[in-house]
Amino acid sequence: MASLPISDAEWHARVQLAACYRxxxxxxxxxxxxxxxxLRVPGEGRHFLINPFGLHYSEVTASNLVLxxxxxKPLHDSEWPVNLAGFTTHSAIHGAIDSAHCVMxxxxxxxxxxxxxxxxxxxxxxYAAQLQGGVAYHDFxxxxxxxxxxRRMVKDIGTRRAVILRNHGLLTWGPSVPEAFxxxxxxxxxxxxxxxxxxAGALNPIAEKVFEQTVRESGPGEKRxxxxxFAAMQRMIDAKDPSYKN
Numbered sequence: 001m002a003s004l005p006i007s008d009a010e011w012h013a014r015v016q017l018a019a020c021y022r023x024x025x026x027x028x029x030x031x032x033x034x035x036x037x038x039l040r041v042p043g044e045g046r047h048f049l050i051n052p053f054g055l056h057y058s059e060v061t062a063s064n065l066v067l068x069x070x071x072x073k074p075l076h077d078s079e080w081p082v083n084l085a086g087f088t089t090h091s092a093i094h095g096a097i098d099s100a101h102c103v104m105x106x107x108x109x110x111x112x113x114x115x116x117x118x119x120x121x122x123x124x125x126x127y128a129a130q131l132q133g134g135v136a137y138h139d140f141x142x143x144x145x146x147x148x149x150x151r152r153m154v155k156d157i158g159t160r161r162a163v164i165l166r167n168h169g170l171l172t173w174g175p176s177v178p179e180a181f182x183x184x185x186x187x188x189x190x191x192x193x194x195x196x197x198x199x200a201g202a203l204n205p206i207a208e209k210v211f212e213q214t215v216r217e218s219g220p221g222e223k224r225x226x227x228x229x230f231a232a233m234q235r236m237i238d239a240k241d242p243s244y245k246n
Contacts (some may be wrong), residue, residue, distance in 0.1 A: 014062035021060040036086035052080030092150035111170040127190035130218035136160035140167040178230035
């Protein structure tokens, strides 16, 4: 297979995405070789990078990420395949939403626990309040490989960048890796606190009038905050193991 040349823009995207995989590994947001973070590469066509199926997040590097087109065709030679379920979910969002440059999906224990609750995310903690009105829900339809589900998923998501896949897990998307990451971190923290607090006793409601101010002033909506948070996490990974840059 003939491979496209790797541009400077693609290499920068590869390094940033590989760093994100290592950050997820550090945070424990891993599921053996499963789940995905994808990033659209600048340029014509909706080409995006995805993790090679078969490697743990701790093994992902800039050079072994797989570049695919919107139909899942690899655009560089790779010894690793692409997970069909991961491709279907991520390609649906990349293909339908212009500003969805980065898409993240996890199966964390507390994220899946909240996704399995009838009422989903409870607006009863600091982090959940920041997401009030901004979370979409998509019903579980089995392993995500059917073309028809792509349309239904995109319709359910609409313009909301935080998504709870019912009975399944968490998903976020954004115009950049840092913005998608900060949103996922906030959603994950909201789930963590909800599960911990609900086990301790009755949840204390937040007054409706507080939500507007909380959403307006929240960190996940500020690009500078997102960039600074991701940069700090990347420095930590650099100090721990910079091999992701290879």
